[in-house]
Amino acid sequence: MYYSPDNLLWLLLLATVAWYIWANMAAKEHVRRAATNHCKQLGVQLLDDTVVLVRTRLKRNRRGQISLQRSYEFEFTSTGEHRYSGVAILHGRRIEQLQLSPHHLS
Template identity: 35%
Template sequence: MSLDLTDIGLVTAVVVIAALFWRSHGIRERALIYTRRFCQREEVEFLDDTVGLEKLALMKDRHGKRRITRIYRFEFTVTGGERYPGHTYVQGGHVQRVELPPHRYTPPPERVH
């Protein structure tokens, strides 16, 4: 059994696609962990425990260079009644920011001593 150039090309393509899928999965997991922690800090409830890739875009990084940016969408609530969409921005595998739209705020109940 001998391998020709077509076989080598096909194997290479499969390996590259698998590597890109694996990297994309790791980036999504980092976005999920970061988003979950962000929601805890902001005292909002992160719903469905998931982030979904909404789009890929070319956006400028902090140095002005255009980079591929993954924008993940998630939902959160403050009151338990309304669902709000939020976005997590990831460039080069690093979370750049999480955005929450204006939403209803309910202060925590006062403690009685």
């Protein structure tokens, strides 16, 4: 079977898009679990059990290699009455930052 260069290019593009979608879903689940655990440790509740991707960019890691850095936002509550925001930054497969905004304690 013979594939033209155009067909190979389209297959490569399709495979790249599929990989990117799969990698984003895996990264989002990793951050969601980390945010849930962090909130439990601090005695607050992650709201809606979800995180939202707000930014993706290429950035060098500590070893100088370029990898994707994804920034996520989420909401939590400490009293059940007010919503507060949190931020999680994933660089490659490592969570670089997980921060909650100032909030009231119950």
